[in-house]
Amino acid sequence: MPPAADHSSAVQAPGPKHVAIIMDGNGRWAKARGMPRALGHRAGVQALKRTVEAAPGLGVECLTVFGFSTENWRRPAQEVSELMGLVKLYVQTDLARLAREGVQVRILGSRQGLPPDILEIVDRAEAATAHNAGGFLLQVAFNYGGRADIVEAARRFAHVVQSGQARPDDLDEAGFDRLLCTAKGPPLDLVVRTSGEVRLSNFLLWEAAYAELVFQEILWPDYGAEALAEAIEQYRRRDRRFGGVESHDAVAAG
Numbered sequence: 100m101p102p103a104a105d106h107s108s109a110v111q112a113p114g115p116k117h118v119a120i121i122m123d124g125n126g127r128w129a130k131a132r133g134m135p136r137a138l139g140h141r142a143g144v145q146a147l148k149r150t151v152e153a154a155p156g157l158g159v160e161c162l163t164v165f166g167f168s169t170e171n172w173r174r175p176a177q178e179v180s181e182l183m184g185l186v187k188l189y190v191q192t193d194l195a196r197l198a199r200e201g202v203q204v205r206i207l208g209s210r211q212g213l214p215p216d217i218l219e220i221v222d223r224a225e226a227a228t229a230h231n232a233g234g235f236l237l238q239v240a241f242n243y244g245g246r247a248d249i250v251e252a253a254r255r256f257a258h259v260v261q262s263g264q265a266r267p268d269d270l271d272e273a274g275f276d277r278l279l280c281t282a283k284g285p286p287l288d289l290v291v292r293t294s295g296e297v298r299l300s301n302f303l304l305w306e307a308a309y310a311e312l313v314f315q316e317i318l319w320p321d322y323g324a325e326a327l328a329e330a331i332e333q334y335r336r337r338d339r340r341f342g343g344v345e346s347h348d349a350v351a352a353g
Contacts, residue, residue, distance in 0.1 A: 115288035124294030124318030142320035153324035169244035208243030245304035
């Protein structure tokens with residue numbers, strides 16, 4: 100269990116509403132145990148289940164996880180096939196519970212090039228949980244890349260300009276934000292990466308502009324409620340200034 104919060108001094112800062120996680124370390128976890136990488140990925144699915152279950156109780160309203168990147172297609176064909184199979188496994192074993200417990204599932208990323216059976220799984224996951232709109236939101240970035248999403252958003256606006264429906268000067272940050280595949284989600288507060296790596300790896304590049312970053316040594320298959328609580332505690336100790344001198348909370352209090 101995570102240590103109890105210390106309420107002896109100042110009021111504890113609010114926790115993040117939207118947390119994004121780069122789930123890293125499945126292969127190293129398996130290698131350390133003399134197992135095939137595939138078993139590391141399977142253990143990672145169980146870690147995802149634990150983390151999704153724990154998040155609402157920790158005050159998180161939206162969890163975005165990096166499931167499969169556009170770069171992951173470069174991995175060996177057998178590993179790609181295994182990763183695709185895990186998508187099916189997760190939906191088959193957890194979709195009914197997610198739908199029942201008020202979780203809405205949203206899949207981010209390009210659907211071009213996905214196998215038909217994976218497309219069917221993606222559509223089914225979204226349709227089966229659509230009635231939970233307004234509840235806890237689980238966003239799975241699948242066949243996703245931050246740069247690719249930015250380029251696609253730029254293309255969308257270019258087509259609008261080309262059709263005469265807008266001028267180049269009409270575009271501002273808020274308008275560009277609405278063109279991204281993450282547009283329907285809340286602002287991003289915290290990005291967590293596991294396994295000790297300290298980079299974003301093309302994940303939510305636009306959205307993470309003012310998010311807090313937390314890097315944890317734990318390998319993803321070992322992740323769960325305690326590790327997520329520790330990341331959230333780190334976030335609470337930060338002073339989010341959004342480019343200013345004082346935090347919004349400090350200005351409001353003053």
